Amino acid sequence: DTGVSQDPRHKITKRGQNVTFRCDPISEHNRLYWYRQTLGQGPEFLTYFQNEAQLEKSRLLSNRFSAERPKGSFSTLEIQRTEQGDSAMYLCASPGTSGINTGELFFGEGSRLTVL
């Protein structure tokens, strides 16, 4: 158990619907990361927060995607008007002991999205 919780673990939705994923990170860390993993690929960086500020967004994050971290605690990732290409595992992560200086991350179990 890494201390990073994600909900739901699995989500099946129809194309065009909106979905929201939640991440509760390791409490003492002020950084939070989102990654996306598609079948047969390694995780790809989407975005990260320092407290409530979203500091960087990947070009993978189209305008249908929005991430928030109100009050610098939990974070949500919303996908509007889902497309079949959005089917993936969405991973949330917190830095490890040296993570802010090295990139070391602890990942949650992930939220698997299937768009029909």
Place this chain on the structure above:
Amino acid sequence: AQSVTQLDSQVPVFEEAPVELRCNYSSSVSVYLFWYVQYPNQGLQLLLKYLSGSTLVKGINGFEAEFNKSQTSFHLRKPSVHISDTAEYFCAVSASEYGNKLVFGAGTILRVKS
């Protein structure tokens, strides 16, 4: 920019045999290197990391990896594998010059056969 190449998409091996999973990276700056393991329908678990110092690093479950700067490699090894080592393994690199974001390879599926 940084990139990671995992040279083998799948590695089949018999139980109790040694295994090496290959990883090469590309970066123009000093890097930190990681190996993660992912079991089916689970998140990624940190196996080991190279931050500085000794180039041979030991991790959990009997795995070790050697950082070779001249070869830009960070191959993962285990002298004797178990059925329970069957999983997907990801090599990752980060650098402070690139905001310490992890960049992952495509993964290598290790299949241990009895």
